[in-house]
Amino acid sequence: MTSIYGANGELIPCTVIEAGPCVVTQVKTIEKDGYKAVQLGFGERKEKNTPKPLLGHFQKAGTTPKMKLVEFKDFEKEFNLGDVVRIEDVFEEGEYVDVVGTSKGKGFQGVVKRHGFAGVGESTHGQHNRERAPGSIGASSFPSRVFKGKRMAGRTGNDRVTIQNLRVLKIYPEKNLILVSGSVPGAKNSFVILEK
Structure with missing residues (x-):
């Protein structure tokens, strides 16, 4: 977490999230899979640490092995296999997002x-x-x-938690960073999901 100054000079606490670029690794359709969804991959992973079936999955999409795969069902835009999804394509400054993550375990x-x-x-x-x-x-x-x-x-702790209605304060497309107001669930360097 960090803080930035708002338009009126007030200090706003915020969380810095690295969000992208994500690669479309699979497009699910109603005809083939029974429902419509898009699967995004994020983060790099060593080829030797990737299971062989997943390697084929990533090769089909024409991308390197990814650390995290997440499916999104509700989306307006049409995606193709191998498309790169960037922050500026999805989010805008001033809008509200929901953040899903795993909370810190306290034993x-x-x-x-x-x-x-x-x-x-x-x-x-x-x-x-x-x-x-x-x-x-x-x-x-x-x-x-x-x-x-x-x-x-x-x-x-160690539960899936959703924090709703966090405002997007700033977007840095060149660094793939997004600043949201307030705190998000999970420890530093853990994975979170941003939903509109």
Whole structure:
């Protein structure tokens, strides 16, 4: 993340995303595949680390092996195999995008960090070690179990997350960079998907 100055001199926090160039590696049609979609490849990958079937897939598109493949179903423009899709072809400054990514994994966490529990409130009046405890989790003889989805301690993060309506602040076509307002899910150098 970084920050830039807006038109009125305000400081806007933003995230820098390298978005392209992406190559069209497959065009799916209703006649052949049952649905309409376009598959884009991003990032370079060594040929020796690419499975043989994928190598043939990339050779058919006339491109080098790509690190990440993603399908997009809703699009207005027609694409051909091997087309290069650049940032300026898809996005404009000032419009809003959704960013999909995998959030940072935080491991096994308690209820305070995971769900924002506050404990019993006051630490006096006979309370001992209850500040970070979950409290009661249900009835005893009936239903004699814990309901699914009960907010308890467990693995936190490492989930697919969509952050909606982030404004595109700036586009640098020569460097393939796009600046969006606010933060996006995931650690540094992780893959994200930009959707309009």
